[in-house]
Amino acid sequence: MSPRTLTLQNQIRSTTSGVEYQDDLELGLCEVIINEAFLTDPTQVSGTLVMDLNFLRTAVRDIKGETPLYNWCDPTATTPGLITLSGAREAITNIQTFVGSDGDSDTTPDYNSFCFISAADPLETAISTLDEQLCIATGTISAGAEVQKRVLIRTGGNIVENTTIDINSPGGGWTVVGDDIQLTSSGVFLEATKIYTNGVLQLLGPDDDANNDVYWVAANYDIAFEYRIKKNDVIQIYKAPSSP
Numbered sequence: 001m002s003p004r005t006l007t008l009q010n011q012i013r014s015t016t017s018g019v020e021y022q023d024d025l026e027l028g029l030c031e032v033i034i035n036e037a038f039l040t041d042p043t044q045v046s047g048t049l050v051m052d053l054n055f056l057r058t059a060v061r062d063i064k065g066e067t068p069l070y071n072w073c074d075p076t077a078t079t080p081g082l083i084t085l086s087g088a089r090e091a092i093t094n095i096q097t098f099v100g101s102d103g104d105s106d107t108t109p110d111y112n113s114f115c116f117i118s119a120a121d122p123l124e125t126a127i128s129t130l131d132e133q134l135c136i137a138t139g140t141i142s143a144g145a146e147v148q149k150r151v152l153i154r155t156g157g158n159i160v161e162n163t164t165i166d167i168n169s170p171g172g173g174w175t176v177v178g179d180d181i182q183l184t185s186s187g188v189f190l191e192a193t194k195i196y197t198n199g200v201l202q203l204l205g206p207d208d209d210a211n212n213d214v215y216w217v218a219a220n221y222d223i224a225f226e227y228r229i230k231k232n233d234v235i236q237i238y239k240a241p242s243s244p
Contacts, residue, residue: 025058099123115206116187133187148179150237159229162208167237168221181239182220188239189216195223196236 095101100109108120116133117126152165156173159165168180183189186206195202195214205212214225229235 025054115190116185129185129187132185133191146241148181148239150176150178150181150239152176152235152237154229154231154233154235157231159225161227162224163229164217164222164224165229166221167223178237180221181237183216183223183239184220186216189223192240194238197225197229198234199236 092104096103096106102110109123109126111117111119111121111126117129121129150167152167152170153175154173155175167183168176170176183193190204190206193204195204197213202213205215207215207218208224208226211226213227214223216222217224
């Protein structure tokens with residue numbers, strides 16, 4: 001008689017053997033050879049339905065845990081300290097409402113104003129940007145901080161309108177003096193920056209759609225003018241400290 005036949009016979013016999021169930025088995029043994037080697041098992045339950053069910057009982061116990069914070073397998077749990085599936089769903093919904101999420105498929109936040117932050121910026125980025133603007137508005141700056149100054153003098157030919165100009169490294173045809181200036185966002189450009197062309201204060205815009213005198217070009221140091229820059233034009237850029 002083959003080992004498989006003996007195992008099947010033992011499984012049939014074990015269904016009425018009266019062996020007690022247990023739920024503390026080592027799950028690592030559930031698929032090893034001992035599960036079919038009942039002849040060497042003094043308890044005579046290896047490879048039986050009893051053994052298989054005991055492994056399932058252990059697995060369910062491990063999934064639920066002894067004192068879990070979340071009970072994901074019992075939708076009607078009443079044990080103190082456990083949360084039902086409906087309770088977990090309610091908790092997730094509350095979190096979504098708290099942060100303004102539209103639901104499970106919503107991957108980015110939606111803002112109704114883009115003066116200082118960009119559409120779909122993560123909450124961490126948005127709050128950091130708003131804090132930076134609050135710092136500018138309240139004048140909360142670090143001790144000893146000074147206004148940065150940059151002067152560009154056009155020594156070459158005319159530059160057509162809407163040409164991107166790197167204020168720190170504009171290339172040939174320019175004389176540049178003063179501090180390197182970083183314009184980290186359109187908000188910093190609008191709130192912490194002043195630009196003069198030939199001594200005339202310019203109207204700033206967050207982008208070219210604003211149709212103002214000069215606008216920010218989505219980089220830390222690029223701007224563009226809505227009009228031509230001509231030879232001998234002098235551009236003065238001042239940036240106030242923007243962080244504590």
